[in-house]
Amino acid sequence: MRSAVTLVLALALGSNAIAAEPSDAMAKRVAACTACHGKEGRATSDGYFPRIAGKPAGYLYNQLLNFRGGRRSYAPMTYLIDHLSDAYLLEIARHFASLELPYPPPQTLGASPALLERGRKLVTDGDDARQIPACVQCHGKAMTGMQPAIPGLLGLPRDYLNGQLGAWKAQQRHAAAPDCMATIAGRLNAADVEAISAWLASQPVPVPSAAVPMTTARLPLHCGSAPQ
Amino acid sequence: MRSRVRIVLVALLLIAGLAIARLVVELRADDLEPGVPFAPTAQQIERGEYLARAGNCAACHTARGAPPYAGGRGIETPFGTVYASNLTPDAETGIGRWSAGHFWRALHEGRSRDGHLLYPAFPYTNYTLVTREDSDAIFAYLRTLPAVVAPNRLHALRFPYDNQWALAAWRVLFFDRDTFAAEPKQSAEWNRGAYLVRGLGHCSACHGERNVFGATDEPLALSGGVIPMADWYAPSLASPQEAGVAGWEVNDIVALLGTGSTPHASTTGPMAEVVARSLQHLSEPDLRAIATYLQSIPQAPARQHISASASEPAVLERGGQVYKKHCADCHGDDGKGTPGSWPALAGNRAVTMDSVANPIRLVLSGGYPPSTAGNPRPYGMPPFAQSLNDAEVAAVLTYVRASWGNAAAPVRSFDVAKHRQGRVNY
Numbered sequence: 195m196r197s198a199v200t201l202v203l204a205l206a207l208g209s210n211a212i213a214a215e216p217s218d219a220m221a222k223r224v225a226a227c228t229a230c231h232g233k234e235g236r237a238t239s240d241g242y243f244p245r246i247a248g249k250p251a252g253y254l255y256n257q258l259l260n261f262r263g264g265r266r267s268y269a270p271m272t273y274l275i276d277h278l279s280d281a282y283l284l285e286i287a288r289h290f291a292s293l294e295l296p297y298p299p300p301q302t303l304g305a306s307p308a309l310l311e312r313g314r315k316l317v318t319d320g321d322d323a324r325q326i327p328a329c330v331q332c333h334g335k336a337m338t339g340m341q342p343a344i345p346g347l348l349g350l351p352r353d354y355l356n357g358q359l360g361a362w363k364a365q366q367r368h369a370a371a372p373d374c375m376a377t378i379a380g381r382l383n384a385a386d387v388e389a390i391s392a393w394l395a396s397q398p399v400p401v402p403s404a405a406v407p408m409t410t411a412r413l414p415l416h417c418g419s420a421p422q
Numbered sequence: 423m424r425s426r427v428r429i430v431l432v433a434l435l436l437i438a439g440l441a442i443a444r445l446v447v448e449l450r451a452d453d454l455e456p457g458v459p460f461a462p463t464a465q466q467i468e469r470g471e472y473l474a475r476a477g478n479c480a481a482c483h484t485a486r487g488a489p490p491y492a493g494g495r496g497i498e499t500p501f502g503t504v505y506a507s508n509l510t511p512d513a514e515t516g517i518g519r520w521s522a523g524h525f526w527r528a529l530h531e532g533r534s535r536d537g538h539l540l541y542p543a544f545p546y547t548n549y550t551l552v553t554r555e556d557s558d559a560i561f562a563y564l565r566t567l568p569a570v571v572a573p574n575r576l577h578a579l580r581f582p583y584d585n586q587w588a589l590a591a592w593r594v595l596f597f598d599r600d601t602f603a604a605e606p607k608q609s610a611e612w613n614r615g616a617y618l619v620r621g622l623g624h625c626s627a628c629h630g631e632r633n634v635f636g637a638t639d640e641p642l643a644l645s646g647g648v649i650p651m652a653d654w655y656a657p658s659l660a661s662p663q664e665a666g667v668a669g670w671e672v673n674d675i676v677a678l679l680g681t682g683s684t685p686h687a688s689t690t691g692p693m694a695e696v697v698a699r700s701l702q703h704l705s706e707p708d709l710r711a712i713a714t715y716l717q718s719i720p721q722a723p724a725r726q727h728i729s730a731s732a733s734e735p736a737v738l739e740r741g742g743q744v745y746k747k748h749c750a751d752c753h754g755d756d757g758k759g760t761p762g763s764w765p766a767l768a769g770n771r772a773v774t775m776d777s778v779a780n781p782i783r784l785v786l787s788g789g790y791p792p793s794t795a796g797n798p799r800p801y802g803m804p805p806f807a808q809s810l811n812d813a814e815v816a817a818v819l820t821y822v823r824a825s826w827g828n829a830a831a832p833v834r835s836f837d838v839a840k841h842r843q844g845r846v847n848y
């Protein structure tokens with residue numbers, strides 16, 4: 195009983211302590227993130243560092259754990275978060291997930307209509323013959339992602355999309371096993387990747403842009419990052 | 423004349439023969455007494471887990487994302503890469519066939535189960551001071567880990583460092599078996615601190631200066647050194663200009679070691695790892711013991727302050743502009759920081775010490791102190807490698823090192839370029 199009272203007291207004091215912080219304290223805590231990911235995590239014109247604002251918290255948290263656990267490799271990221279606790283990383287993920295900020299207009303890339311059409315077809319229909327599921331099956335019809343851990347695909351630069359699909363193909367990027375995206379990326383060829391990235395990067399982000407609740411009864415593949 | 427040449431030749435041969443004999447002795451391992459069956463107690467196992475943390479064994483013996491203590495992490499050295507071994511109790515690939523005696527000999531003497539010499543990247547130059555009792559406790563704990571099949575990776579060392587004869591010669595020159603002898607004139611607390619700092623804690627592995635053979639010149643000295651390959655400088659614990667704590671309150675030292683930050687100082691880079699994985703898990707009495715010992719380290723005399731006018735006005739002006747734009751929000755126009763969030767830069771030894779490696783690394787790579795019970799949600803320093811060029815980093819550091827009473831030498835673009843290429847070992 196005494197320990198329960200102590201716990202309640204500690205929680206009450208704890209939340210008071212947090213409430214006493216200025217409202218921008220969390221934004222200042224993550225200043226190290228926004229140095230590359232842009233103001234409030236909305237990305238920069240740099241064209242590589244991805245937007246993190248508004249991505250599902252589960253997805254962002256998984257990525258932080260992936261960097262810390264060596265499943266993703268980008269030394270400056272791993273270095274920064276290496277000694278932060280799970281609880282703090284989750285709080286950081288939730289902070290960026292909660293930011294609903296407008297998106298800039300899509301990139302104009304000058305890609306050929308044939309390439310864009312190939313990309314559109316793969317994203318919306320997939321390719322049954324090659325066992326490639328449509329991206330929209332998991333990432334949502336509007337491609338804004340599905341809660342709690344599947345990210346949206348729009349509002350990202352082509353270079354970043356190419357980089358990530360390429361990293362999965364080359365087994366440089368991993369996710370919790372079973373790594374469904376590694377399986378799918380392994381079935382894409384270089385021209386597929388180019389087409390998908392070009393089409394996705396040239397689409398406007400719909401309003402609302404938030405990830406939708408999980409609507410699919412069963413994902414086409416088992417994913418360790420989004421267990422069902 | 424001829425007879426004199428003959429005498430010299432014979433003398434040289436004799437010396438060479440003695441040296442070879444000494445190396446042969448070094449290479450030969452004594453047979454271990456047949457092991458008495460090892461029956462650890464629960465208390466011993468618990469103690470061993472604690473001591474393994476005090477020694478931060480898991481930091482090297484765990485590869486990123488792999489099971490704890492299963493080895494495989496590459497420790498880069500100027501002589502090549504040494505791969506940490508599998509300490510789980512798997513019979514084929516771990517230490518399943520080791521006896522407590524083998525384990526003790528590894529710590530105390532730097533020899534593997536079969537007697538071959540171990541590379542001192544495994545800091546047995548410090549661990550030689552660990553008591554048999556503590557060694558047995560750590561062994562008892564390691565035996566309780568899940569056995570992981572993970573074959574040890576061959577070290578990737580360059581010639582001649584890949585050779586047991588070379589290692590034997592190194593040991594003849596730089597290693598002696600030792601035991602910890604308590605200093606009777608000092609308190610039990612001081613002696614406990616000395617044992618942890620010199621032995622299991624292996625603080626001198628980073629905070630000691632290394633010679634060209636990679637040996638810490640004075641094995642127990644903590645006079646500061648560049649951490650091989652990591653491109654961070656482990657500041658001197660014997661200097662009031664660096665990280666000496668002779669003038670500190672014991673409570674502040676305990677707070678820094680146990681939580682990773684205090685109002686005056688915080689840990690980042692490799693020391694953040696040490697706090698996160700090892701020190702924050704130590705008991706208050708052990709942290710106090712370490713603090714007491716560190717306080718007693720004789721401090722080198724204060725060095726002459728250089729004149730701030732050594733910095734060019736144009737560089738200072740440019741640095742001031744960069745500071746206003748990128749730094750003042752958190753560290754303040756007056757360099758006083760915000761207690762509990764961002765450290766003061768005025769009077770901060772981390773930015774004014776002679777070595778400019780750490781200030782440059784911090785501006786380029788940023789960094790967080792570790793999450794600890796005492797500071798679970800630390801504020802962090804953003805990386806500026808993407809947004810500031812070498813001249814801007816040099817200018818802002820020159821400005822910080824010459825402002826608000828700070829009077830340290832300027833930082834050159836050349837230094838920044840050098841550390842920009844520094845490796846990030848992840």
